[in-house]
Amino acid sequence: MGQTILVTGGAGFIGSNLVRFILENRPDDRVVNLDSLTYAGNLESLADFKDDPRHEFVHADIGDGEKLDEVMGRVDCVLHLAAESHVDRSIHDPSLFLRTNILGTQSLLDAVRRRGDSIGRFVYVSTDEVYGELPLDDKSQLFTESTPLKPNSPYAVSKTGGDMLARAYWHTYGMDVCITRCSNNFGAYQFPEKVIPLFVNKPIEGEQVPLYGDGSNIRDWLHVLYHCEAICRVLDDGVSGEAYNIGGNNERSNLELTKMLIELCGRDESAIKHVEDRLGHDMRYAIDATKIKRELGWEPTRSAWPAALEATVQWYKDNRDWSDRVRSGEYQRFYEQNYAK
Numbered sequence: 001m002g003q004t005i006l007v008t009g010g011a012g013f014i015g016s017n018l019v020r021f022i023l024e025n026r027p028d029d030r031v032v033n034l035d036s037l038t039y040a041g042n043l044e045s046l047a048d049f050k051d052d053p054r055h056e057f058v059h060a061d062i063g064d065g066e067k068l069d070e071v072m073g074r075v076d077c078v079l080h081l082a083a084e085s086h087v088d089r090s091i092h093d094p095s096l097f098l099r100t101n102i103l104g105t106q107s108l109l110d111a112v113r114r115r116g117d118s119i120g121r122f123v124y125v126s127t128d129e130v131y132g133e134l135p136l137d138d139k140s141q142l143f144t145e146s147t148p149l150k151p152n153s154p155y156a157v158s159k160t161g162g163d164m165l166a167r168a169y170w171h172t173y174g175m176d177v178c179i180t181r182c183s184n185n186f187g188a189y190q191f192p193e194k195v196i197p198l199f200v201n202k203p204i205e206g207e208q209v210p211l212y213g214d215g216s217n218i219r220d221w222l223h224v225l226y227h228c229e230a231i232c233r234v235l236d237d238g239v240s241g242e243a244y245n246i247g248g249n250n251e252r253s254n255l256e257l258t259k260m261l262i263e264l265c266g267r268d269e270s271a272i273k274h275v276e277d278r279l280g281h282d283m284r285y286a287i288d289a290t291k292i293k294r295e296l297g298w299e300p301t302r303s304a305w306p307a308a309l310e311a312t313v314q315w316y317k318d319n320r321d322w323s324d325r326v327r328s329g330e331y332q333r334f335y336e337q338n339y340a341k
């Protein structure tokens, strides 16, 4: 039987891909997409679902308890993605991150709790950054779900706060909570401040790409649609109270990624400008996703790389107008023009 799924942050990068994924792959389900439309929220990413009766957009902040009470009356479960998500911004304004990612999560959990048993599962979409960092020189080390949480940036701390709070609501109030901790996502509709769209737009426009430090930091990359699939798998079959790592089994240094991107944009290494490193830049993230594979049968296919990266670069090349409207601020008028009464 179909359900009505509340997706918070559904106008963001992963959220909009997830809303699209649900609407396209789960025909019996409906989505209530709740988003406050910060600078990172872009409803144009879901323009083709504007009039879909299975997609309801609610312009609201996760801190607005009254509004949440009204929305909770018509949903069956929650996928919580709304967050401040950019590490560099968190270094300059930690308080906003703590407010949204911890207090906002508490507000949402409380709204679910007020509904008692009428709401089923609550999935908190966390991140691998809650584990802190791994050394570069020992590739045998991976984050597992039992790795101690040791976040390093204000962003990671704020996500860890939300992560632990979600678990505490399971433990204390018996709420049906699952947590997902995923590595770096790439794909369409990512805000142009993030590395992949930024490192595609700049070379195309004849500019250099600003690479932090020597580029030796390593990240694990997963296509966003695999992440969406994994979140739905946890929603359907995850065990209450459990956390699930999600990863691409696809570690790349920032330098390797940068070289691939500029080459796909027809430029050589002269397009790289090394800039001062990010403060407290974590060296390496690497995920052991054995648990979700073993227990829920979810697995990313390694063959998705580099084809999925190439397709993503092509998407940004083909959708320059989407990026241009974000960079000019025009995208922020979409809600007003199409939704606001």
Ligand SMILES: NC(=O)c1ccc[n+]([C@@H]2O[C@H](COP(=O)([O-])OP(=O)(O)OC[C@H]3O[C@@H](n4cnc5c(N)ncnc54)[C@H](O)[C@@H]3O)[C@@H](O)[C@H]2O)c1
Residues within 6 Å of the ligand: 008, 009, 010, 011, 012, 013, 014, 015, 034, 035, 036, 037, 038, 039, 040, 041, 042, 060, 061, 062, 063, 080, 081, 082, 083, 084, 085, 086, 100, 104, 125, 126, 127, 128, 159, 181, 182, 183, 184, 185, 186, 191
């Ligand atoms: N991007 C990644 O690689 C990655 C990896 C692992 C986990 N995550 C997590 O996934 C989630 C989504 O990440 P993203 O990259 O799509 O982020 P994003 O910044 O692109 O989107 C965040 C969305 O949340 C909305 N939002 C922010 N504050 C809000 C509030 N107070 N009330 C309602 N809506 C609000 C924004 O308007 C935006 O639409 C985040 O929780 C992030 O921590 C991201």
